[in-house]
Amino acid sequence: MRYLHITSSAQAENELKRVGVDLPGIDAMLPKMENVNLLLEGIECKIANILKQEMLSIGGDVAVARGSVSCSIDRTDAVIIGTLKQVRRLADKIAPQPFTLRDISEDIRRVLGNITRDTFVLRTPKREIAVGGRTLVMGILNMTPDSFSDGGMFGSVEDAVKYALKMEEDGADILDIGGESSRPGSEPVSAKDELGRVIPLIKKLEGLLSIPISIDTTKADVARLAIESGAEMVNDISAMRFDAKMPEVVANCRVPVVLMHMRGMPKTMQEGDLSYRSLMGEITGFLKEGMEKALSSGVDVGNIVVDPGIGFGKSTADNIAILRHLKELKTLGRPILIGTSRKRFIGEITGEKLAGNRIEGTAASVAASIMNGADIVRVHNVGFMKKISRIADEIKR
Numbered sequence: 001m002r003y004l005h006i007t008s009s010a011q012a013e014n015e016l017k018r019v020g021v022d023l024p025g026i027d028a029m030l031p032k033m034e035n036v037n038l039l040l041e042g043i044e045c046k047i048a049n050i051l052k053q054e055m056l057s058i059g060g061d062v063a064v065a066r067g068s069v070s071c072s073i074d075r076t077d078a079v080i081i082g083t084l085k086q087v088r089r090l091a092d093k094i095a096p097q098p099f100t101l102r103d104i105s106e107d108i109r110r111v112l113g114n115i116t117r118d119t120f121v122l123r124t125p126k127r128e129i130a131v132g133g134r135t136l137v138m139g140i141l142n143m144t145p146d147s148f149s150d151g152g153m154f155g156s157v158e159d160a161v162k163y164a165l166k167m168e169e170d171g172a173d174i175l176d177i178g179g180e181s182s183r184p185g186s187e188p189v190s191a192k193d194e195l196g197r198v199i200p201l202i203k204k205l206e207g208l209l210s211i212p213i214s215i216d217t218t219k220a221d222v223a224r225l226a227i228e229s230g231a232e233m234v235n236d237i238s239a240m241r242f243d244a245k246m247p248e249v250v251a252n253c254r255v256p257v258v259l260m261h262m263r264g265m266p267k268t269m270q271e272g273d274l275s276y277r278s279l280m281g282e283i284t285g286f287l288k289e290g291m292e293k294a295l296s297s298g299v300d301v302g303n304i305v306v307d308p309g310i311g312f313g314k315s316t317a318d319n320i321a322i323l324r325h326l327k328e329l330k331t332l333g334r335p336i337l338i339g340t341s342r343k344r345f346i347g348e349i350t351g352e353k354l355a356g357n358r359i360e361g362t363a364a365s366v367a368a369s370i371m372n373g374a375d376i377v378r379v380h381n382v383g384f385m386k387k388i389s390r391i392a393d394e395i396k397r
Contacts, residue, residue: 039079049069263313307336
């Protein structure tokens with residue numbers, strides 16, 4: 001006898017076929033082989049009690065706080081525990097019931113659909129970008145004098161062009177160009193300075209690159225002019241919060257956008273209290289709210305990518321927890337981008353003070369990210385990390 005480690009429905013199906021189960025049997029058994037744990041935060045105790053009773057009646061359970069059964073507390077978090085089949089059955093049972101149970105039923109169905117989704121298509125005015133068949137590698141090119149790792153790397157636009165072409169040759173799927181540092185403690189720059197750094201490069205690369213260019217900016221004017229110059233994607237670390245015009249630009253230009261979680265501003269984000277009551281809960285809620293605002297501005301939901309913001313207002317322990325529980329962001333039903341490359345938390349673990357010496361730690365974090373749900377990895381050492389991603393993909397996918 002051995003423990004059967006099931007990591008996907010495809011693997012479960014293969015095991016059943018290997019045993020010799022017939023097709024109707026496979027259809028019936030698959031939902032029983034996948035265990036699901038869904039967390040609801042801050043629900044009324046009367047709702048939690050109904051969920052618990054209903055789940056117990058079909059062989060599952062719901063974990064709640066002490067005092068919720070007697071309603072001696074107002075609210076509780078609740079963990080719905082069961083097989084995929086049982087959780088689906090719960091959604092059916094509570095759908096016609098009163099209070100907010102219909103909404104919870106719809107949420108359960110939505111989440112179950114999202115966590116099993118593994119392919120996406122981002123659409124730009126020039127092309128479709130398939131996401132999910134393999135991990136995409138986004139190469140970092142900073143036209144800044146003060147970025148934490150590669151600030152001041154390029155003496156001229158021509159040098160940056162050569163570097164961009166080399167990243168494409170090494171296997172980059174997307175090139176992310178930025179003109180403003182977002183390292184902890186960094187000062188903001190004017191739109192004029194940022195445009196002066198990125199637009200000449202984007203114009204030079206137009207027609208030379210076969211891969212899409214992403215503009216890393218929080219400013220709507222920079223995003224718009226970059227797109228007019230050839231960029232096809234916006235990577236906004238503020239989740240379009242810093243500039244009220246950004247959602248309109250993204251919607252009108254019909255380009256994909258990356259929404260990232262961050263508390264505060266880059267200059268102060270690592271100062272003060274970094275604690276979270278519910279790290280993944282807060283990140284997920286923040287990104288969900290950002291998605292809703294984007295949709296209300298006309299941004300296509302199919303063009304939204306989410307990023308938990310490694311290193312942005314988080315401790316080293318937080319960053320590790322995000323990588324470990326990254327798959328929870330699949331709840332949002334959107335591709336997940338992760339950026340760990342050369343970051344401080346890696347140095348704090350490995351002892352490497354120089355960002356450029358953190359390649360091994362970055363490689364480990366990239367592999368872990370892919371295994372735990374990342375669809376796009378944002379990296380400096382494209383050729384090296386491309387090989388890492390291929391091995392991780394073979395193991396995972």
